[in-house]
Amino acid sequence: MNQPQPRFDLAKARADFPILSQTINRHPLVYLDNAASTHKPRAVIDRIRKVYEEDYSNVHRGVHTLSQRCTDLFESAREKVQTLLNARHSHEIIFVRGTTEAINLVAQSYGRKNVGPGDEILITAMEHHSNIVPWQMLCEQTGASLKVAPISLTGELLMDEFAGLLSDRTRLVSVTHMSNALGTINPVEQIIAQAHARGIPVLLDGAQSAPHMTVDVQALDCDFYAFSGHKLYGPSGIGVLYGKESLLTAMPPWQGGGDMIRRVTFEKTEYNELPYKFEAGTPNIADTIALGAAIDYVNILGIDAIAEHEHHLLAYATEQALKIPELKIIGTAGHKGAILSFTLDRIHPHDIGTLLDQLGIAIRAGHHCAMPVMDFFEVPATARASFGLYNTFEEVDILMDGIRQVIKMFG
Template sequence: MSGGGLDVAKVRADFPILSQEVRGRPLVYLDSAASAQKPQAVIDAISHFYTHDNANVHRGVHTLSERATAAFEAAREKVARFLHAKSDKEIVFVRGTTEAINLVVQTFGRKNIGPGDEVLITALEHHANIVPWQMLCEQVGAKLKQIPVDTRGDLVLDGLEELLTPRTRILAVTHVSNALGTVVPVKEIIRRAHARGVPVLVDGAQSVTHFSVDVVDLDCDFYAFSGHKLFGPMGIGVLYGKKEHLESMPPYQGGGDMILSVTLEKTLYNRVPYRFEAGTPDVAGAVGLGAAIDYLGQVGLDAIATHDRELLAYAEQALKAVPGVRILGQGRERSGVVSFIMEDIHPHDVGTILDREGVAVRTGHHCAQPLMQCFGVAATVRASMALYNTREDVDALVRGLHKVREVFA
C-alpha cells in the first residue's frame, strides 16, 4: 500500500475518519476534490486552540489574545512559505477560493474594468471563477470571453494572442480542472498574458493538494485556494496577491480591524493584508490550515505528487476495463481526478449504488456546467484521489461499477 516513496498505510492511520464503515463496508473515500479529509494533527491543532488559546486577535493586550494573535500570524507565515511568496503581507485570509475570487472581482476588477473592456477566462473553469466575473461584466458593461477546450480536455492556446486584446483587463484561469483533472500550463499562459500587459488570477483550489506551487516562479498576480481541500478545516482560504496590486486595491468589506482610524467624516484604512480582513477572522481555521501545511511538509509534496501520478494511471487503466465506462478528459497532464460516465446509466444512479458498497464519489456537473456542455453531457461520475488513497480503493470502485452493471443488466 505504498507508492512513490509514500507510506500510504502510515498516512491512512493519520486520518481517523477513514477507519469507519459505511453501510457495513469499509469506507472508500474518493471525493477529495470536493473536500479532503483531515489528519489527526489538524483536528488536534484546532482543539488545542479552542482549549488553551481562544481569544480575539490583534487588539488585545492580555495573554490569551497575544497567544491567539501569534498563532494566527504564524499560520500566515506558513502559507507564505508554502506558496513561496516573497512576503506574508501578500497573504490574505478569506473563507475559501470563492471568496478570494470575489474579493479580486470587487476590488481590482471594479477599479480596472469598465464599459467595453474584456475579461478572459477558460472553458475549464469552476463556477466560482465564472459567475463573479460574469456579474461584474453585466454590471459595468464589459465582455466575458473564454479560451476554448479541445476534445481531450486541454486548453486550445493557439489563438491566445488573438483573445488577448488591448481591452483585456484580466485573465482568470484554473491551475487544475476540478471536473477533469487537466493540469493547465499556467506558467506559459501567464508569460503570454504579461507580454500583453494582462494580469492573471489563478484558481489553485485543486492544485495545492497535489504538487508544490511557487507563485514567484509562476509570476501570477493572484492565486487562490481553500483550506478544506488542503486537508485543513472548512471556512478558511487564502488569496495571494502581489503586494503592488494589494496596495492599490480598495477594501473589500468595512468593519473592525481593516481600519487605522475612524471618524464620522473619514476612515483611514489599515495596511495590507489587514485592510481585506474585516471583522473577527477564523483564527482556529487559520491555525488548522497551518497544521495541515506542516503535515504535508512532513509527508513530502514530491512523494505526494509521485503517488498521485501512479494512482491516477492505475485508476484509468482499471476503469477502461469496465464495460460501458467512458472517461472524459485525457489531457496531456492530469492530476487527482478521473471523470467518467457509464452508458445508459445516470451518474446519480451510479453514485447511489457505489455508496451502498461503501464507495464515496461525486456525481453531477461539478460546478462546471459550461465544460459539461463542451463534452455534450449533463453530468459525470468523478473519482478524486488524495495521498491517503490506494490501489485497493480503486479496486473497490471497479467492483462497485461491476455491481452497477449487474443492477442495470
C-alpha cells in the same frame, strides 16, 4: 499487484485520519471524493481543539496574554502559507473563507477599480462556477464583457485560441490551475507569459492545484492565486488569496469594518496596511491556525511525494478503467491531476453514485459546479473519482469492481 509504493508510510498516514476507519453500508469506507473536500488528519482536529481549550482569544486587539498568544499563532499560520506558496511577503497572504471568496474579492476590488465599459475578462471553458459567476457579476456592474477560451475534446485549453482572445481590452485573465471536473492541469506558465507580454495580470484558481503539487507563486509569476483550506486537509471555511504586493496595495478594500482600518472619524477613514486592509472583522481564528497545522502535516509527508503517489493512483485507475468497455473517461488531457471523471453507457451518474455508496465507495456524481463543461461534452453529469494522499491501489480495485457490479445490475 505490484504497484509503486509511496515515499511516505501510507498505512501510518491512513491511521492519521480518524474518519477513514469506519464502515459505510457495512463496507469499509473508500473515500474518492477528495476534489470536493478532503478529510482531516488528527493533527488538524487536535489543533482546533487546542486553540479553543488553551489559546483562544480575539486577535490583533488585546494587550492581554491570550490575545498576544493567539495573534502569534494566527500570524504564524500566515507565514506557513507564505512558505507553502513561496510568496515574497507574508502580507501578500490574505485570509478569506475559501477560493470562491478570494475570486470575488479580486473581482469586486481589483475589478471594480480597473475594469470599465468595453473592457474584457478572459477565462476558459473549463472553469468552476466560482471562476465564472464573479466575473459575470463584475461585467454586469461595469459594462465589461466575459471572453471564454475554448477547450478541446480531450479537455485541454486551445492555446492558439486563448492567445487570439488576448486583446488591448483584456483587463484580467482568470484561469484554473487544475480543472475540478476534468483533472486537466493547464499550461499556466505559458498563459502567464502571454498575458504578461500584454501587461495583463493573471489570477490562478488553485483550489485543485494547491493540494496536489508544489506551487511557487514567484516562479510562476502569477498576480493572484486562490485556494481553499478544506481541500488541503485543513478546515472548511478558511482559504487564501495571494496577491502581488503592488497590486494589493493599489486595490481598494472590499469589506469595511474592524481590523481593516487605521483611523476612523465620521469624515474620513484611513485604511490599515496589508494584509489587514482586506480582513475586516474578527477572522476565522481557530480554522486559520489549524490550516497552519494542515500545511505542517502535508510538509511532513512532502507535497511532491503526495503528488507522486496520486499520479500513480491515477495512472493505475485510468489503466483499469480503460478495460471496462461501457466506461468513457471525460477529460483525457496529457497533463492531469488525480481526477477520473467518467460516464457509463446508459447509466446516469446519480445512479452510479447511489449504487457505489451501497458498497461504501464515496464518489461525486453531478456537474461538479462546471455546467458549461458538461454542456461541452454533451453529458448531463459525470461520475468522478478523485484521489488524495490516503488512497490506495486496493481502493482503485474496489472502485472498479463496484463499477462492474453497477453495470451488471443495469444489465
